[in-house]
Amino acid sequence: MPLKAFALILVLALAPALAAADPLPSWRDGQAKQRLLSFVAEVTEQGGDRFVAPEDRIAVFDNDGTLWVEKPTYTQVFFVLDRLDRLAPQHPEWATTQPYQAALERDLGALGVPDLLKLVVATHAGMTQAEFQAEAARFFATARHPRWKRPYQDLIYQPQLELLEHLRGNGFQVFIVTGGGRDFVRSVSEPVYGVPRHMVVGSSLQTEFESGARLRRLGEIVEPVNDKAGKPVNIARQIGRRPILAVGNSDGDLEMLQYSAGHGARSLQVLIHHDDPEREYAYDHGAEKALAAVAEHGWVRVDMKRDFRRVFPFDAP
Amino acid sequence: MPLKAFALILVLALAPALAAADPLPSWRDGQAKQRLLSFVAEVTEQGGDRFVAPEDRIAVFDNDGTLWVEKPTYTQVFFVLDRLDRLAPQHPEWATTQPYQAALERDLGALGVPDLLKLVVATHAGMTQAEFQAEAARFFATARHPRWKRPYQDLIYQPQLELLEHLRGNGFQVFIVTGGGRDFVRSVSEPVYGVPRHMVVGSSLQTEFESGARLRRLGEIVEPVNDKAGKPVNIARQIGRRPILAVGNSDGDLEMLQYSAGHGARSLQVLIHHDDPEREYAYDHGAEKALAAVAEHGWVRVDMKRDFRRVFPFDAP
Numbered sequence: 001m002p003l004k005a006f007a008l009i010l011v012l013a014l015a016p017a018l019a020a021a022d023p024l025p026s027w028r029d030g031q032a033k034q035r036l037l038s039f040v041a042e043v044t045e046q047g048g049d050r051f052v053a054p055e056d057r058i059a060v061f062d063n064d065g066t067l068w069v070e071k072p073t074y075t076q077v078f079f080v081l082d083r084l085d086r087l088a089p090q091h092p093e094w095a096t097t098q099p100y101q102a103a104l105e106r107d108l109g110a111l112g113v114p115d116l117l118k119l120v121v122a123t124h125a126g127m128t129q130a131e132f133q134a135e136a137a138r139f140f141a142t143a144r145h146p147r148w149k150r151p152y153q154d155l156i157y158q159p160q161l162e163l164l165e166h167l168r169g170n171g172f173q174v175f176i177v178t179g180g181g182r183d184f185v186r187s188v189s190e191p192v193y194g195v196p197r198h199m200v201v202g203s204s205l206q207t208e209f210e211s212g213a214r215l216r217r218l219g220e221i222v223e224p225v226n227d228k229a230g231k232p233v234n235i236a237r238q239i240g241r242r243p244i245l246a247v248g249n250s251d252g253d254l255e256m257l258q259y260s261a262g263h264g265a266r267s268l269q270v271l272i273h274h275d276d277p278e279r280e281y282a283y284d285h286g287a288e289k290a291l292a293a294v295a296e297h298g299w300v301r302v303d304m305k306r307d308f309r310r311v312f313p314f315d316a317p
Numbered sequence: 318m319p320l321k322a323f324a325l326i327l328v329l330a331l332a333p334a335l336a337a338a339d340p341l342p343s344w345r346d347g348q349a350k351q352r353l354l355s356f357v358a359e360v361t362e363q364g365g366d367r368f369v370a371p372e373d374r375i376a377v378f379d380n381d382g383t384l385w386v387e388k389p390t391y392t393q394v395f396f397v398l399d400r401l402d403r404l405a406p407q408h409p410e411w412a413t414t415q416p417y418q419a420a421l422e423r424d425l426g427a428l429g430v431p432d433l434l435k436l437v438v439a440t441h442a443g444m445t446q447a448e449f450q451a452e453a454a455r456f457f458a459t460a461r462h463p464r465w466k467r468p469y470q471d472l473i474y475q476p477q478l479e480l481l482e483h484l485r486g487n488g489f490q491v492f493i494v495t496g497g498g499r500d501f502v503r504s505v506s507e508p509v510y511g512v513p514r515h516m517v518v519g520s521s522l523q524t525e526f527e528s529g530a531r532l533r534r535l536g537e538i539v540e541p542v543n544d545k546a547g548k549p550v551n552i553a554r555q556i557g558r559r560p561i562l563a564v565g566n567s568d569g570d571l572e573m574l575q576y577s578a579g580h581g582a583r584s585l586q587v588l589i590h591h592d593d594p595e596r597e598y599a600y601d602h603g604a605e606k607a608l609a610a611v612a613e614h615g616w617v618r619v620d621m622k623r624d625f626r627r628v629f630p631f632d633a634p
Contacts, residue, residue: 055513129553173515186557196372197557198490198515207553209546209572213579215553222554229526236446236524236532237539238555240503240514255526262530 023166025317026159026310032270032302036163039268043244044170050266052244054171059245060201060235060256061160063178063185066249066272067193069155071281072146073108076180077116079139081106083123117221124181125205125219132217136187150314153192157272158313160247164193167245175239178202179227179252201238202226227252232259243267249274251289261297269299276305279315340483342634343476343627349587349619353480356585360561361487367583369561371488376562377518377552377573378477380495380502383566383589384510386472388598389463390425393497394433396456398423400440434538441498442522442536449534453504467631470509474589475630477564481510484562492556495519496544496569518555519543544569549576560584566591568606578614586616593622596632 027033042050043057064070084094084103094100099115100122102108111119124132140153148155164174176195178185182202189195203226206218224230232255235243246253246260249272257269271294275282284291294301302308310317344350359367360374381387401411401420411417416432417439419425428436441449462469481491493512495502499519506512520543523535541547549572552560563570563577566589574586588611592599601608611618619625627634 055507173513175515182554183557190372196490198492198555200557204554207550209549209576213549213575215549215576232526232530232532233524237499237521238515240500240517258530259526259532 023169024159024162026162026308028307028309030307032300032307035268035300036270039245040166040170040172043266052266056241056244057167057170057172058239058241058243059167059172059174060177060239060243060247060260061164061174062248062250062253062256063176063202064180064249065274066247066253067156067160067176068152069145069280071283074180075152076120076184077108078143078152079136079184080116080119080123082139082143083135084119087123117225120181121205121219121221125217127217129183129207129215129217132183133187136184140188148312153188154314155312156192157308158310158315159308161193161313163247164195168194172245173199175199175201175235175243177226177231177235177256179225179231182226201231201234203230229255231256235259246270247272248290250287252286254290254293257290257293257299261299269294269297270302271299272302273304275303276308276311279308279311280304340486341476341479343479343625345624345626347624349617349624352585352617353587356562357483357487357489360583369583373558373561374484374487374489375556375558375560376484376489376491377494377556377560377564377577378481378491379565379567379570379573380493380519381497381566382591383564383570384473384477384493385469386462386597387566388600391497392469393437393501394425395460395469396453396501397433397436397440399456399460400452401436404440434542437498438522438536438538442534444534446500446524446532446534449500450504453501457505470505471631472629473509474625475627475632476625478510478630480564481512485511489562490516492516492518492552492560494543494548494552494573496542496548499543518548518551520547546572548573552576563587564589565607567604569603571607571610574607574610574616578616586611586614587619588616589619590621592620593625593628596625596628597621 024033042048043052045051061067064074081103088094088104094104099111099118102110103119140151143152144150145152145155167174174195176185176189176193176199180202182200182204185202186197186200189197189200204222206220206222207215208218210216224233226234242263243260244263244267246257247270248257260267261269271290274280341350341354359365360369362368378384381391385392398420405411405421411421416428416435419427420436457468457470460469461467462472465472484491491512493502493506493510493516497519499517499521502519503514503517506514506517521539523537523539524532525535527533541550543551559580560577561580561584563574564587565574577584578586588607591597
């Protein structure tokens with residue numbers, strides 16, 4: 001066989017393997033995908049200008065709206081409402097007391113962040129850690145998202161799962177840094193994202209060690225809440241290193257992105273932009289400052305409509 | 318060659334390899350070593366009664382007196398005194414104000430725990446995280462232990478290094494849970510123990526995110542201090558799982574041992590007992606309750622004199 005023909009056959013035979021070797025098949029070709037791939041290639045290139053030692057390859061991802069759907073409201077709010085309904089018979093006063101009444105009547109627009117924190121304390125405190133874990137497990141096993149009628153933990157973004165895997169395959173340590181409840185997210189982080197419980201940083205209640213070697217959840221929130229300037233504080237507390245990659249989607253992630261950007265050229269900051277009402281949702285509210293910062297600093301903006309070939313794992317590939 | 322002779326030669330040839338395969342060569346044969354090896358073998362035996370899945374193989378080690386020397390006082394107190402001497406010219410009032418005066422005059426017996434915390438705040442707060450890290454690095458590079466005239470981080474127990482390695486080799490995740498300062502221990506945990514920064518749980522100061530994307534250390538301690546009942550609380554906060562192996566040496570570790578013991582038969586609790594004044598130190602003070610609990614519950618007591626064949630890495634093997 002002439003050499004050229006042989007080479008052609010070889011190329012054709014290898015083509016599917018080469019295509020399969022794309023580590024981010026659910027990302028459409030474009031600037032966002034290209035910058036993510038280049039960044040990972042450059043910080044892992046031994047002897048390269050942007051090389052980063054494995055122990056410093058820390059990546060942090062926000063959760064709500066960054067790794068999974070946060071609309072029509074946060075998954076944890078559905079969990080709070082679910083528990084509130086179940087506890088209501090023991091609390092007849094809730095029917096006429098705010099913010100419980102609004103929550104029970106699903107007047108969600110009436111609930112501000114302080115109201116939500118009050119509802120979190122009312123539904124998440126008083127029990128032991130083991131009891132809380134059982135409640136969270138029950139919720140994830142039985143509750144369904146109102147739009148897709150699927151378990152909430154199915155509503156994760158397939159392109160992000162591929163990115164997490166690509167990072168881990170390149171020596172990154174991937175942490176979730178959620179404004180939501182640390183223990184709530186930990187109850188699914190390992191099976192859903194491959195992120196072990198100790199690599200989830202989040203908001204939490206105080207606990208107390210009691211006889212019987214149990215931890216009981218108290219009605220006080222650990223400061224700072226893991227949002228805005230609380231994120232870098234808690235990253236330093238739990239992770240102890242400045243991340244070289246930070247991925248968020250809202251103003252609550254801005255300080256985390258700024259903290260990561262303090263690394264300079266060996267870092268990357270990414271914002272997920274929700275602009276796809278057909279396949280997911282479209283909203284900029286609560287992300288105005290973050291979007292402005294992305295434009296100002298030349299960070300990566302991921303437009304879901306353009307950049308995500310596929311949104312959910314259950315979508316056709 | 319007769320088969321028997323061949324077998325004998327084979328045994329003789331393999332003997333060094335078999336001996337080298339002992340994962341804990343610096344431990345003397347005895348009950349402590351045997352129970353540690355059996356525990357690791359049993360929780361990793363697929364299908365065995367005591368099998369524990371890898372994600373639950375969490376081991377926690379206290380640091381001062383458990384992994385490194387804590388006499389004549391904690392290493393971090395030497396760091397505090399070193400910084401105090403350097404800062405004293407800017408604080409002439411310290412010469413006549415307690416507890417600063419006692420510390421500057423090395424009247425260490427006069428300093429209780431509240432005094433030490435005050436001195437920690439005076440010497441560890443006000444600076445950025447990066448500045449603190451540089452100070453800690455300078456200390457470990459230059460300071461010498463008064464007895465051995467070696468860097469403090471050389472005074473680690475060789476048998477424990479082997480145990481950490483044996484655990485990691487069997488799928489354990491090894492965390493340090495120190496009553497001392499988290500950031501202080503983190504500054505050496507990776508090179509000295511192979512424990513990454515995020516796997517160190519400890520006491521700490523509040524920090525604040527400031528412009529310039531820096532974290533500044535404040536003069537307030539994060540509650541709970543990582544001692545006694547604060548240890549299980551902070552383990553749940555940062556690790557998020559109940560450890561199956563806990564190793565300590567004092568009453569400050571008792572609640573951590575109790576918390577681990579809540580796992581039942583698939584767990585092991587270990588207390589290092591300092592009874593070797595020639596090679597290290599001998600003291601029971603501050604460990605009375607823990608020693609009583611070890612006897613009561615049948616936990617493992619490691620008598621350094623009997624159980625450690627070799628104490629420090631620089632000792633002859």
